[in-house]
Amino acid sequence: MKSLKKLKVGIICYPSLGGSGVVATELGIMMADKGHEMHYITSGKPFRFHNAYPNIHFHEVKIDGYAVFKYPPYDIALANRIAQVIESEQLDLLHVHYAVPHAISAALGKDMANSTIGVITTLHGTDVTILGRDPGLRNTVRYGINKSAITTAVSESLRLETMKLIDPETEIKTVYNFIDEKRYRPVDPGSLKTEMGIKPHEKVIIHISNLRKVKRIPDIIMSFKEIIKSVDAKMLIVGEGPEKLKMEALVKKEGLQNNVIFTGKRDDLPELLAMSDVMFHLSEKEAFGLVLLEALACGLPSVATNVGGIPEVIEDGVNGFLVSLGDVKTAAEKVIMLLTDDKLHKTFKENGFMTASGKFQSAGIVEQYEKLYYEVADEI
Numbered sequence: 001m002k003s004l005k006k007l008k009v010g011i012i013c014y015p016s017l018g019g020s021g022v023v024a025t026e027l028g029i030m031m032a033d034k035g036h037e038m039h040y041i042t043s044g045k046p047f048r049f050h051n052a053y054p055n056i057h058f059h060e061v062k063i064d065g066y067a068v069f070k071y072p073p074y075d076i077a078l079a080n081r082i083a084q085v086i087e088s089e090q091l092d093l094l095h096v097h098y099a100v101p102h103a104i105s106a107a108l109g110k111d112m113a114n115s116t117i118g119v120i121t122t123l124h125g126t127d128v129t130i131l132g133r134d135p136g137l138r139n140t141v142r143y144g145i146n147k148s149a150i151t152t153a154v155s156e157s158l159r160l161e162t163m164k165l166i167d168p169e170t171e172i173k174t175v176y177n178f179i180d181e182k183r184y185r186p187v188d189p190g191s192l193k194t195e196m197g198i199k200p201h202e203k204v205i206i207h208i209s210n211l212r213k214v215k216r217i218p219d220i221i222m223s224f225k226e227i228i229k230s231v232d233a234k235m236l237i238v239g240e241g242p243e244k245l246k247m248e249a250l251v252k253k254e255g256l257q258n259n260v261i262f263t264g265k266r267d268d269l270p271e272l273l274a275m276s277d278v279m280f281h282l283s284e285k286e287a288f289g290l291v292l293l294e295a296l297a298c299g300l301p302s303v304a305t306n307v308g309g310i311p312e313v314i315e316d317g318v319n320g321f322l323v324s325l326g327d328v329k330t331a332a333e334k335v336i337m338l339l340t341d342d343k344l345h346k347t348f349k350e351n352g353f354m355t356a357s358g359k360f361q362s363a364g365i366v367e368q369y370e371k372l373y374y375e376v377a378d379e380i
């Protein structure tokens with residue numbers, strides 16, 4: 001084995017709300033802790049970076065609108081910035097999160113810099129399951145994967161779906177998502193429940209997402225309507241997204257406004273999870289479901305749909321319940337079971353801790369990525 005020098009890695013990700021940006025941030029922080037130099041090439045600071053970290057640098061992508069452009073060409077501006085950073089920082093490799101347009105911009109940026117460094121692309125979900133199905137983008141996704149030295153998928157389900165749908169020239173490796181266990185653990189929520197106007201005896205069901213159509217929030221609301229016929233409960237809907245206004249209107253229409261709280265975007269997720277009783281997640285597509293892992297680590301069982309990579313995180317009857325997509329009645333029954341059977345809840349909670357600290361333990365997963373980094377940087 002050659003000497004393992006510390007690497008200089010360019011990270012390309014979406015900085016706004018979303019699981020891929022969270023994973024890119026947490027991975028960067030943990031790699032920086034190991035002594036690697038991490039260079040984020042993004043349109044803004046990823047939202048989970050609250051402090052300054054040693055070994056982490058930001059290179060902003062700027063694009064001006066010109067009258068001739070109907071759409072400012074962000075992809076090209078990103079490629080240009082990637083080329084600049086490859087040269088100025090003498091990067092060893094690029095790690096791209098979310099294929100579109102990042103994998104394509106990385107290939108172009110590398111070419112512009114006349115560089116031979118390798119690109120790792122991590123597929124996160126809708127870059128394949130939605131954009132990869134779009135005839136206007138499918139070839140682009142395939143090109144991005146084929147131009148990458150290594151492509152990873154965040155679950156086995158996404159890996160298989162990519163192979164089938166995109167049929168790339170190269171193999172894809174599964175590298176699971178992970179969370180920061182120092183932050184996601186059963187913290188003391190203090191008086192948060194009272195502060196939110198929830199009575200001590202009321203159970204709390206929580207949903208956290210970027211409130212897009214794919215999350216099927218109406219299923220959650222209609223199922224919750226069933227649940228409160230049997231249990232005194234409040235529903236927390238945490239996050240911001242395009243469906244929020246419509247969902248607020250639906251809650252009003254169903255007369256649930258005293259029971260459903262839209263919290264908006266929050267930074268105190270571990271506390272919110274710790275004060276809750278069940279995580280509710282009824283998405284129609286989900287490559288992994290990072291919030292489900294965050295919930296398990298905070299001691300919260302989930303009721304979730306049996307789709308995509310969710311069954312790789314939530315084991316039916318072990319650390320949560322899985323239900324069929326759209327089956328709001330069974331979903332309600334399962335939530336009621338967990339809210340009314342303390343023994344069952346405790347068993348699932350304990351099993352959940354084991355899931356979170358087992359195959360998803362951060363140290364092991366960061367090590368897998370580090371190995372890939374060295375493979376690509378040709379340092380092994």
Ligand code: GMT
Nearest residue numbers: 018019020124125126286287288289290
């Ligand atoms: O939500 C997306 O469409 C993209 C992405 C994101 O940035 O939030 O989410 C995907 O990546 C997460 C992190 O790997 C996964 O936990 C989510 O399951 C996945 N979302 C979907 O597949 C819908």
